Amino acid sequence: MDNEKRLIKLAKEGNEDAFIDLFQLHYSFLYKYLLKLTLNEEISSDLTQDTMLKCYENLNSFKGDSKFSTWMISIASRLYIDQLRKKKREVNWLNQTKIALSRQLTWKANSKGIEWSDTFTDFNNLEAEFRIPILLHHYYGYTYEEIGELLQIKAGTVKSRVHNGIKRLRKEWAAYDERS
Structure with missing residues (x-):
């Protein structure tokens, strides 16, 4: 001391x-x-x-x-x-930016006559680890194995992320339906 x-x-x-x-x-x-x-x-x-x-x-x-x-x-x-x-503060800023960009995309799509649903907005709120496999599988038609190769993860992990991401979307939609 x-x-x-x-x-x-x-x-x-x-x-x-x-x-x-x-x-x-x-x-x-x-x-x-x-x-x-x-x-x-x-x-x-x-x-x-x-x-x-x-x-x-x-x-x-x-x-x-x-x-x-x-x-x-x-x-x-x-x-x-x-x-x-x-x-x-950084997370809040990123979330606000994401919301603003989503609104811009919605407005631009509507102004050009492109159909843009709230589903896509909800989809964009998912974390990238879920959003990417869902987009590649359900929109672009890649198999789980192909996505696994692209992302350098196991096909089972891809399947799990697609499943869990869709599950989260359904949960969000169910919560929205209950509020409406």
């Missing part, structure tokens, strides 16, 4: 070697915390680096009222929460 306080004092005075020693002292602890939090080695490693950078930039704000590791954990936790919020 005395060594940690000495390292913090030296690092605050600008001694970069002291900060490196402090970093090495806490890296394993911080990384393990983040690994338990994220369940992802790459994200944990990135967050550990980001946390240590924030600690370095804001070291003078550490007052010593708590343990240094507690201060680091609070920074790491906030960085993780910020990352989750950013991902949520």
Whole structure:
């Protein structure tokens, strides 16, 4: 503990070697915390680096009222929460973009006299892993084996994805019918 306080004092005075020693002292602890939090080695490693950078930039704000590791954990936790919020915003943006594109396609199809049903809009809301095999099988007539070769997956996996994708569509349509 005395060594940690000495390292913090030296690092605050600008001694970069002291900060490196402090970093090495806490890296394993911080990384393990983040690994338990994220369940992802790459994200944990990135967050550990980001946390240590924030600690370095804001070291003078550490007052010593708590343990240094507690201060680091609070920074790491906030960085993780910020990352989750950013991902949520990205997903929302992608969903809004998909909806807008689907509306544009519907409008363009209608303006050109092409029949475009709500079924196709629902279909576009499926994840690509389901949408691609269904499109290739039911619209273009490829066999499960051919699709498997194209996508480099087993024919049984293709069949399962086609089945499960159609099942999801039917469930969506049933829910819509109940609301109507």
